[in-house]
Amino acid sequence: MGQGGSAAVQGAAAFGKAMAVLQAVADAAEPVSVAQIARVTGHPRPTVHRIVAALQAEGMLAEVPRGGAFGLGPRLMALAARAWDRFELRLIAAEELAKLRDATGETVHLAVRSGPEMIYVDKLESPRAVRMASRIGTRVPLHSSSVGKAWLAALPPAEAAALLPKLELAPMTPQTLTTVAALAEEIERIRARGYAIDAEENEADIWCYGGAIAGAGGAIGCISVSIPKYRAAIDDPERYAGPLLACCRRIAALAADGVR
Numbered sequence: 001m002g003q004g005g006s007a008a009v010q011g012a013a014a015f016g017k018a019m020a021v022l023q024a025v026a027d028a029a030e031p032v033s034v035a036q037i038a039r040v041t042g043h044p045r046p047t048v049h050r051i052v053a054a055l056q057a058e059g060m061l062a063e064v065p066r067g068g069a070f071g072l073g074p075r076l077m078a079l080a081a082r083a084w085d086r087f088e089l090r091l092i093a094a095e096e097l098a099k100l101r102d103a104t105g106e107t108v109h110l111a112v113r114s115g116p117e118m119i120y121v122d123k124l125e126s127p128r129a130v131r132m133a134s135r136i137g138t139r140v141p142l143h144s145s146s147v148g149k150a151w152l153a154a155l156p157p158a159e160a161a162a163l164l165p166k167l168e169l170a171p172m173t174p175q176t177l178t179t180v181a182a183l184a185e186e187i188e189r190i191r192a193r194g195y196a197i198d199a200e201e202n203e204a205d206i207w208c209y210g211g212a213i214a215g216a217g218g219a220i221g222c223i224s225v226s227i228p229k230y231r232a233a234i235d236d237p238e239r240y241a242g243p244l245l246a247c248c249r250r251i252a253a254l255a256a257d258g259v260r
Contacts, residue, residue, distance in 0.1 A: 017043055021051045022076070025061060027115065031069035089213075089221050090122045093251045097124050100225065100247040104240055107132045107226045111147040114139065116167055118147045118222065132206070132226050143183055144172045146198035146210025147222035152183075153190035154212035154219035160187060175200045195241045200229065207232040209240040211248040213255065220255060223248055 024040040025032060032040075038048045052070060055061040059075030093110050101108045101124040110122040117139040125132070142148035152160050161184070169178045177183045190196045196210035208226045212219035225240045233239045 017041070017047065018051050018055065021048060021055065022060065022072075025070055026072060031064040031071040033069050037070075089251075089255065092254050093122065093213075093221070093223075096247050096250050096254075097122060097223070100124075100223070100243055101126070103243040104225050106240070107134075109134065109147065109224045109226065110221060111140070111145075111151075111224065112221045113142075113151055113219075117141055118145055118151060121221075128231075134226070140202055141167075141170065141172065143167055143169050143178075144176045144198065144202040146196040146202075146208035146224045146226075148210075149183075149186060149190055149196040149198070150210035150212045150222045150224075151219050153187045153196065154214065154222075156217065159218075172202050173200055173204050177201065193241075194245055195237075197237065198224075205229045207234065209237065209244055211241070211244045213248050214252045215255070220252075223251075 020041045020043070021037055024037045027040075028036070034045060034049050034052055037043075037052065038045045041048065043051075052061060056063065056070070056073065059073045061070045061076075062073040063070055089112065090110060097108050097110060105126060105128060107126040108124045109120045111118040111120050113119075118141075120134060120136055120138045120140075123132075123134060123136055140148060142152055152163070155163070164180045164183055164187075167183075169180070169183065170176070171178050177186055194211070198206070198208035198210065200206060202208070205228060206226060207229055208224045210222055210224045213221045213223065223244060225244050227240070
């Protein structure tokens with residue numbers, strides 16, 4: 001291999017290490033130290049320290065006020081925000097999400113899968129006084145959120161069965177399903193009725209109804225309607241599920257038609 005080829009390989013390797021560091025920070029539930037990043041990535045601490053310093057200098061990482069730990073930086077967040085604005089599914093879904101928000105009077109989220117979680121790529125706030133604390137970019141677990149469970153239920157059964165034992169079924173609230181058996185039973189119920197329910201499983205005092213946007217071999221995204229428990233019509237799920245599933249079907253049709 002010539003000198004130019006060797007440099008290209010070294011450059012690719014360095015880029016890969018930097019991406020691994022960024023991914024480790026992005027995946028962490030809270031800011032992480034160089035030592036923690038090194039453990040996750042498997043790279044030596046001196047190497048991670050150099051990469052973190054370089055990424056911090058470029059605004060891709062930022063040190064938190066207490067010092068010694070790092071989160072995603074302002075430049076990366078700005079780039080991410082611009083990417084979300086151009087996100088194809090978000091553009092396709094925008095009008096239908098607004099109709100769903102207006103029909104239910106509640107907060108609506110659009111989410112896509114990101115590893116063992118779903119990530120909100122759009123959010124339309126309820127016009128009512130009490131609103132959700134979530135935001136675009138918020139990550140929620142597959143096993144405890146309505147969008148996550150809807151996504152799991154949309155998988156081919158064999159694929160879902162193989163995935164469930166690999167999930168970390170952490171208790172987000174006392175209502176969270178934390179065993180593979182319980183989650184598998186819930187997924188069967190979701191398949192039967194067509195939509196998922198998060199009954200305070202991800203956040204106390206919040207009920208969510210989730211539906212999948214069908215694609216080839218599973219869901220291309222999921223939508224939730226989120227309601228404070230005190231005003232949720234718990235005994236009338238069709239009040240939310242009907243408009244939700246109709247919205248999912250319309251967006252799936254638009255995506256299939258390649259609307260831009």
